[in-house]
Amino acid sequence: xxxxxxxxxxxLWATSLRRWNAVCWLLFALMAVGLVAMNRPGGSKCAALxxxxxxxxxxxxxxxxxxxxxxxxxxxxxxxxxxxxxLAYLRGNYAALFMVTLPHYWMFGRTPRAAMVFLGLAAVATxxxxxxxxxxxxxxxxxxxxxxxxxxxxxxALIGLWAHSVVAQSAERARLLAELEEAQAELTEAHQRQGxxxxxxxxxxxxxxTLAQGFxxxxxxxxxxxxxxxxxxxxxxxxxxxxESTARxxxxxxxxxxxxxxxxxxxxxxxxxxxxxxxxxxxxEDTGLTVDADLEDLECxxxxxxxxxxxxxxxxxxxxxxxxxxxxxxxxARQPYGVELEITxxxxxxxxxxxxxFGLDGMRxxxxxxxxxxxxxxxxxxxxxxxxxxxxxxxx
Numbered sequence: 590x591x592x593x594x595x596x597x598x599x600x601l602w603a604t605s606l607r608r609w610n611a612v613c614w615l616l617f618a619l620m621a622v623g624l625v626a627m628n629r630p631g632g633s634k635c636a637a638l639x640x641x642x643x644x645x646x647x648x649x650x651x652x653x654x655x656x657x658x659x660x661x662x663x664x665x666x667x668x669x670x671x672x673x674x675x676l677a678y679l680r681g682n683y684a685a686l687f688m689v690t691l692p693h694y695w696m697f698g699r700t701p702r703a704a705m706v707f708l709g710l711a712a713v714a715t716x717x718x719x720x721x722x723x724x725x726x727x728x729x730x731x732x733x734x735x736x737x738x739x740x741x742x743x744x745x746a747l748i749g750l751w752a753h754s755v756v757a758q759s760a761e762r763a764r765l766l767a768e769l770e771e772a773q774a775e776l777t778e779a780h781q782r783q784g785x786x787x788x789x790x791x792x793x794x795x796x797x798x799t800l801a802q803g804f805x806x807x808x809x810x811x812x813x814x815x816x817x818x819x820x821x822x823x824x825x826x827x828x829x830x831x832x833e834s835t836a837r838x839x840x841x842x843x844x845x846x847x848x849x850x851x852x853x854x855x856x857x858x859x860x861x862x863x864x865x866x867x868x869x870x871x872x873x874e875d876t877g878l879t880v881d882a883d884l885e886d887l888e889c890x891x892x893x894x895x896x897x898x899x900x901x902x903x904x905x906x907x908x909x910x911x912x913x914x915x916x917x918x919x920x921x922a923r924q925p926y927g928v929e930l931e932i933t934x935x936x937x938x939x940x941x942x943x944x945x946x947f948g949l950d951g952m953r954x955x956x957x958x959x960x961x962x963x964x965x966x967x968x969x970x971x972x973x974x975x976x977x978x979x980x981x982x983x984x985x
Contacts, residue, residue, distance in 0.1 A: 610652055613648065613689065613690075617641070617644075617645050617648075620641060620685055620686060620689065621638065621641060623685065624637050624638055624641060625638070633679050633680070636675070636679055637675075637676055637679050640671075640672040640675045640676055640679075641672065641676070641686070643668055643671075643672060644665075644668055644669055644672045644686070644690075647664065647665040647668045647669075648665055648693075651697070662697030662698070662699065663697070663703070663707075665693075665697060666693065666694065666697055667707075669686075669690055669693065669707075669711065670707065670710045670711045670714050671714065672686065673686060673687055673711050673714050673715050673718075674714030674715060674717055674718040675718065676718070677714070677715040677716075677718030677719045677722065678718035678719075678721050678722050679718075679722075680722060683715055683718070684737065684741075687711065687715065687738075687741060688741065691708075691741070691745045692749075694707050694708045694711070694745070694749065695749040695752060695753060701749070701750060701753050704749055704753075705749075708742060708745060708746060708749070709742070711742075712738055712739070712742045715738055716735065716738055719735075719738075790954075793947075794951045794954070794955065797947055797948065797951055798899045798902060798903060798951065799839070799842040800839055800842055800843060802902055802903070802906050803835050803838060803839035803842070804839065805906060805909070805910065806831075806835050806875060806906075806909075807832050807835050807836060807839075809875070809876075809909060809910075810828045810829075810831050810832045810875055811828075811832055813825075813828050814828035814829050814832070827874070828875070831871070831874065831875050860886055860887075860888065861887065861888075861889055861893070861894045861897055861898070861921070862884040862885065862886045862887065862921060864894065864898055865882075865884055865897065865898065865901055865919070865921060866882065866884060868898065868901055868902060868905070869882050869901075869905075869919060872905045872909070872917075875909075876909055878908070878914065878915060878916065878917055879915060879917070880916075880917050880918075880919065881916065881917070881918045881919070882918075882919045882920075883918075883919070883920045883921070884920075884921040885921050885922045885923060887921070887922075887923045887928065889979075892959060893928060893959065893979050896956055896959055896961070896977070896979060897921070897928070897930050897979070899951075899952070899955060900930060900932075900952050900955070900956070900963070900975070900977045901919065901930065901932065903948045903949075903951070903952055904932040904952075904975045905917070905932075906948070907948060907973075908934050908936060908973075911936070911937070911939065912936025912937060912938075912972075912973065913936050913937050914934035914935050914936030914937075914972065915935060915936075916934065916935050917932070917933070917934045918931075918933040918934070919931070920932075926978070926980065927961070927978050927979050927980040927981050928979045928981075929976065929977070929978050930976070930977040930978075931974065931975070931976050931977075932974075932975045933972060933973065933974045934972050934973050935972045936972050936973060937969065937970065937972075938967045938968050938969050938970055938971050938972050938973055939967050939969065939973065940967075940968070940969065941965050941966070941967055944965075949963070949965060956977055956978075956979060959979050959980075960979070960980050961977065961978050961979040961980060962977075962978055963975070963976070963977050963978075964976040964977075964978075
């Protein structure tokens with residue numbers, strides 16, 4: 590981005606320089622015509638034309654071969670100083686050359702100090718030529734030459750310093766704009782990377798909460814059905830039916846994940862208590878555990894319904910895999926501070942501080958997106974309590 594801004598500035602500068610060169614060539618030509626038309630002795634006229642020609646040749650070489658190490662801007666400015674002194678001595682209309690080339694000191698001086706040095710040398714050269722021409726410090730020298738030269742130099746210095754300040758400010762603004770554009774590009778790229786990371790995390794959470802849980806249920810049911818084939822065929826048949834239903838649901842979830850349909854989080858509409866009750870009934874049927882449910886028939890937005898359902902599914906999956914419990918309690922109620930879901934079990938418990946599972950972390954992040962929080966309380970041998978709280982207006 591910075592290189593692009595720099596190349597654009599170089600193109601604009603090259604275009605402006607070409608236009609200025611065209612004006613300079615025209616002015617040099619007019620000065621040459623003026624010198625030829627002057628009614629001066631032949632030797633003086635020829636010498637003046639030679640000095641002007643030297644300046645033109647140096648300027649042309651500098652314009653034609655800017656990268657040549659021999660043709661330096663300071664060489665041209667030195668030749669210009671000599672020509673101005675010579676023209677002042679020859680009465681060769683040096684003032685016109687001084688006015689035409691006044692911007693050159695700032696264009697080719699590289700720095701304000703160098704420009705001021707060459708401008709001062711030019712003033713001294715013209716004054717010295719005028720003194721030698723008039724054989725001393727005459728009244729004409731003081732009234733015309735000295736005053737006009739110093740006035741031109743002062744105006745040129747002020748205009749040059751002002752122009753240099755403007756150019757420096759413009760360059761600084763261009764640099765700041767280039768840095769701003771670069772920062773904006775980096776910020777956009779960072780946002781894109783963050784968006785991609787967030788999307789990957791969301792997909793991982795959706796897969797864990799839907800497909801992974803379904804496959805875990807299929808494994809547990811398949812093991813139970815295999816072990817009960819010889820002793821309880823009817824129960825094994827029910828478990829095989831549950832396996833088939835879970836597999837079909839997983840297949841539908843997988844199609845929605847990779848297809849253009851709704852997200853897996855977009856569950857069917859309906860009261861949240863009814864959705865949770867179906868989930869709890871299915872869990873009790875598959876595991877044979879006792880489920881005590883106290884579900885308030887409340888209305889909530891879709892995002893809250895999804896969060897409550899996923900927290901319930903994850904908690905029940907943990908009970909199935911780790912708790913070795915006999916009873917599970919689920920309470921859903923609306924409190925003044927929000928919707929509260931409590932899931933307890935009388936299982937083996939665990940150390941919350943040492944837990945590093947993806948499920949609990951996923952529940953915390955899902956609730957945090959709605960401004961809610963998850964509290965897990967457990968200890969070895971005392972069961973587990975999972976409390977999910979979603980504040981009012983979470984969807985907004």
